[in-house]
Amino acid sequence: MIKWIQQLFSSTAIEDKTExxxxxxxxxxxxxxAEYVNTRHNIGFKIVDFLARKEGVSFETVKLGTMAEYRFKGRTFLLLKPNTYMNLSGKAVKYWLDKENIPVENLFVITDDLNLAFGKIRIKPKGSDGGHNGLKNINFELNSNVYTRFRFGISDEFKKGKQIDYVLGEWTAEEESLLTERYEMGAEIIKSFGTAGLELTMTSYNGK
Structure with a gap:
């Protein structure tokens, strides 16, 4: 009897871990x-917004942000937009990883990158914060820089001393005309990460 109960609990734990x-x-x-909605720094918000809208799921206010739940091919994607402002993004990331028992290898962070040409994509399994305050705070809160990040290039076409104005500035008309196609790719990258895995996703999309 005791052995059967032990096996039952063991089986349940394995099922929970699998989920x-x-x-x-x-x-x-x-x-x-509202003043930040269309700025370069908000590309992460824009990509998850696009996926949610495309798949017909809605964001709801939750602790430290807004969240939408999207299910695809047996996977559950929790789309999170922290409301902590960029510099404290790590608080929301750590809270929801812990609350939902999500392993850090299933964390996927979408951010802007000045070191990449406009629209270029780079997916990496780890790395430095590269001077990005959002990543810096996530690294601090998780005490690790080993998690997947999807960097979206915004280029560095700004004059000396104007970096903050540029990052918090809005896209040009030409850039705006090209963003929808990039949003589409971003949505596919998210789904690929959850279904095909990191390695195949990097092979398929890096540099595009």
Missing amino acids: DMKKFLIVGLGNIG
């Missing part, structure tokens, strides 16, 4: 507030 491995936290970085 956790099928759950992914997709974090789009950005700043809340």
Whole structure:
């Protein structure tokens, strides 16, 4: 009898662990507030917004942000937009990883990158914060830089001393005309990460 109960609990624990491995936290970085909606720094928000809208799921207010739940091919994607402002993004990331028992290897952070040409994509399994305050705070809160990040190039076409104005500035008309196609690719990358895995996703999309 005792052995049977032990086996039952062991089996339940394995099932729970399996379910956790099928759950992914997709974090789009950005700043809340109308003045930031169309800025370069908010590309993370824009990509998860696009996926949610395309798949017909809605964001709801949750602790430290807004979240939408999207299910695809047996996976659950929790799309999170922190409301902590960029510099404290890590608080929301750590809270939801812990609350949902999501392993850090299933964390996917979408952010802007000055070191990449406009629209270029680079997916990496780890790395430095590269001077990005959102990543810096996530590294601090997780005490690790080993998690997947999807960097979206915004280029560095700004004059000396104007970096902040550029990052918090809005896209040019030419850039705007090209963004929808990039959003589409971003949505496919998120789904690929959860279904095909990191390595195949990097092979398929890096540099595009």
